[in-house]
Amino acid sequence: MSALRLGTRRSHLAMTQSGHVADALRALGHEVELVEIVTEGDTNRAPLTQIGGTGVFAAALREALLQGEVDLAVHSLKDLPAAGHPGLTVAGIPRREDPRDALVARDGLTLGELPPGSSIGTGSPRRVAALNALGLGFEVRPLRGNVDSRLARVSDGELDAIILACSGLRRIGRQDRITEAIDPLQMLSAPGQGALAIEVRADDRRMIDIVGALDDADTRAAVTAERAVLLGLKAGCSAPVGALAEVVEDVDGSLEISLRAFVGAPDGSDDLRRSITGPFDKAEQLGLDLAHMLLEDGADRIIADAGGDDAVAGSVRAGTGEEHRQKTQAQHHGAHEIVADASEPPPGRPTNAGSAGGPEVRTTNTDAMERDK
Numbered sequence: 391m392s393a394l395r396l397g398t399r400r401s402h403l404a405m406t407q408s409g410h411v412a413d414a415l416r417a418l419g420h421e422v423e424l425v426e427i428v429t430e431g432d433t434n435r436a437p438l439t440q441i442g443g444t445g446v447f448a449a450a451l452r453e454a455l456l457q458g459e460v461d462l463a464v465h466s467l468k469d470l471p472a473a474g475h476p477g478l479t480v481a482g483i484p485r486r487e488d489p490r491d492a493l494v495a496r497d498g499l500t501l502g503e504l505p506p507g508s509s510i511g512t513g514s515p516r517r518v519a520a521l522n523a524l525g526l527g528f529e530v531r532p533l534r535g536n537v538d539s540r541l542a543r544v545s546d547g548e549l550d551a552i553i554l555a556c557s558g559l560r561r562i563g564r565q566d567r568i569t570e571a572i573d574p575l576q577m578l579s580a581p582g583q584g585a586l587a588i589e590v591r592a593d594d595r596r597m598i599d600i601v602g603a604l605d606d607a608d609t610r611a612a613v614t615a616e617r618a619v620l621l622g623l624k625a626g627c628s629a630p631v632g633a634l635a636e637v638v639e640d641v642d643g644s645l646e647i648s649l650r651a652f653v654g655a656p657d658g659s660d661d662l663r664r665s666i667t668g669p670f671d672k673a674e675q676l677g678l679d680l681a682h683m684l685l686e687d688g689a690d691r692i693i694a695d696a697g698g699d700d701a702v703a704g705s706v707r708a709g710t711g712e713e714h715r716q717k718t719q720a721q722h723h724g725a726h727e728i729v730a731d732a733s734e735p736p737p738g739r740p741t742n743a744g745s746a747g748g749p750e751v752r753t754t755n756t757d758a759m760e761r762d763k
C-alpha cells in the first residue's frame with residue numbers, strides 16, 4: 391500500500407499538529423508522507439479580515455485534497471468554515487487540547503493585574519470584543535505574524551501583553567510563556583479552538599475508515615455544538631463569537647453537553663452571553679437553539695456592527711481552481727524531515743475549565759453574572 395499523503399501548512403504550529411496526526415497514524419501501522427501546502431494566509435501579512443478571514447488557511451488545503459494531491463489534510467478546527475465543503479468530510483476529530491485563550495503578559499501579570507491603559511495585542515475580533523467587554527480600559531492593538539514574532543512583541547517591551555490560544559502555545563512547546571490561562575467567564579474561546587479536524591474526500595471510504603480511528607466522540611460532540619452556534623448565527627469563523635461546550639454527567643448519570651456562547655461588538659459597545667444544556671446526542675440542535683436565543687436578543691445587530699465577516703468567508707469558499715494554482719505550491723517531503731516535539735504530551739483530556747450552571751438548569755442567562763467579572 392502506498393504512503394498516505396498528509397497535506398499540511400508550513401508554519402511551526404501546523405507542522406507540529408500534522409506531525410502528531412502522522413505519528414498517530416504510524417502507530418496504527420500506516421505509512422505517512424507530509425506534503426507542504428503554502429496558503430495565502432501564510433504569505434500575506436495583511437489583517438486576516440482583509441484577505442478573506444481565517445478561511446484562507448483552509449481553502450488551499452481543501453483544493454489540494456479535491457485535486458487528489460493529498461489524501462488527508464489536518465486543519466485547526468477553528469479555522470475551518472463551519473458550513474463544510476461538498477466533496478469533503480471531516481473524518482477524524484482527535485481529543486482536543488485546552489480550549490482556553492492564553493494571556494502572555496510582561497512581568498508574569500494576569501488580566502486582572504494589568505493596569506488600565508495597558509497595550510494588548512490581538513488580531514481576533516472575538517478577543518478584541520471580549521477584552522473591551524471586560525471594561526478594564528485596555529488599549530487593544532492589532533497583531534499578526536507567526537507565534538514566535540508575536541511573543542517577541544512582549545519580550546521586546548513593545549506590548550504589555552498578547553492573547554494566543556493555550557493549545558497553540560503548548561503544541562509548539564511555548565506554554566512557559568503563558569502568564570494566565572484566561573477563565574472562560576472572562577473570554578470564551580473560539581468555536582472549535584484547541585481541536586484538530588482531519589479532512590478527507592467524501593468518497594474515499596478507505597481514508598474515512600483509517601482516519602475515523604483517531605476520532606474522539608466527546609470532542610466531536612463539543613465542537614459540533616460550538617460550530618452550530620456559528621451556523622445558526624450565519625457568522626463566519628472570524629466573527630466576534632465565542633462558544634465553549636463541555637461534556638458533563640447529569641445527576642442520573644446520563645451524558646449532557648453544557649454550551650456557552652458570547653457575541654460582542656469589537657468596540658465594546660455591546661455584548662451578549664447565553665448558555666444552554668442538553669442531551670449529548672443533540673449537539674448540533676443545541677448549538678442552533680443557543681444561536682436562536684442569541685438572535686432573539688439582538689446578536690445579529692452586534693455581528694453586523696462588527697463588519698459582516700460572512701461575506702468575506704463566502705468569497706473564499708467560492709475560490710476557483712485558477713486562483714488555487716496561483717495561491718498554492720505543493721512540495722513533497724519525506725516524513726523524516728518532520729522533527730517531532732518531544733516536549734509535547736499526547737492529546738489529553740480537555741481541561742474542565744469551569745462548567746456553566748448545574749445540569750438541572752436547562753438554560754441560563756449569565757449576562758448579569760458575567761458582567762461583574
Ligand SMILES: NCc1[nH]cc(CCC(=O)O)c1CC(=O)O
Nearest residue numbers: 466468554555557558583584585
Ligand atoms: N487563528 C489562528 C490559529 N488557528 C489555530 C490556532 C491554534 C489554536 C487552536 O489549535 O485552535 C491559532 C493561533 C491562535 O489562535 O492563537
